[in-house]
Amino acid sequence: MPFTWDSFWSAHDTGNLPWLIVATYLLAAALSVWAAFRAEWVQDNRFWWIAAAGLVLLAINKQLDLQTDLTAFFRQVAKDEGWYDQRRAMQVIFILGGGLLALGVGAYLLRLAMHAGPGVRLAMVGLVLLGAYILMRAASFHHIDVALRHTVSGIRLHNFVELGCIFVVIAGAVGALLQPAEAYDEA
Numbered sequence: 722m723p724f725t726w727d728s729f730w731s732a733h734d735t736g737n738l739p740w741l742i743v744a745t746y747l748l749a750a751a752l753s754v755w756a757a758f759r760a761e762w763v764q765d766n767r768f769w770w771i772a773a774a775g776l777v778l779l780a781i782n783k784q785l786d787l788q789t790d791l792t793a794f795f796r797q798v799a800k801d802e803g804w805y806d807q808r809r810a811m812q813v814i815f816i817l818g819g820g821l822l823a824l825g826v827g828a829y830l831l832r833l834a835m836h837a838g839p840g841v842r843l844a845m846v847g848l849v850l851l852g853a854y855i856l857m858r859a860a861s862f863h864h865i866d867v868a869l870r871h872t873v874s875g876i877r878l879h880n881f882v883e884l885g886c887i888f889v890v891i892a893g894a895v896g897a898l899l900q901p902a903e904a905y906d907e908a
Contacts, residue, residue, distance in 0.1 A: 738880055745887045746780035752894035759898060764833045768841050819856050840897025847889030854882055
């Protein structure tokens, strides 16, 4: 389905809670940009810009639900090309590729964290947890999906997990913004 503004406003993830999550992603991104401008160290600056870009992309994806459209597209390609019955092998390749990409990004972030301020380290934990959550949801492990569909006060557990990860990033950004410049010398 091609993109239209009508499809954006009536996207897959409807209701107030998904919009709250989008707003939370955007708040985390804005705080990351602010932290980037205030960063004393090049590594911190680079981290906050990467975090901001990633968070904006996740906010867009949260509302447009691009992975659902992408999954439907590849499912149709697999059926059209006659390899739908072997899709499990492609899922394994996807999971391995995603895992390798996550390891690469994790190694880069670890390198940044070695000389980063405490706010960056906390935000990095939030981003790693968020990445793990997204990878689990993308891989669609059945027993994890079942657990994340449980509700607490009418809200699905996966929403709490996603918001919790974003709030850890926000806490890291706020911590970085409140960190006095001389504290960098002690880190």
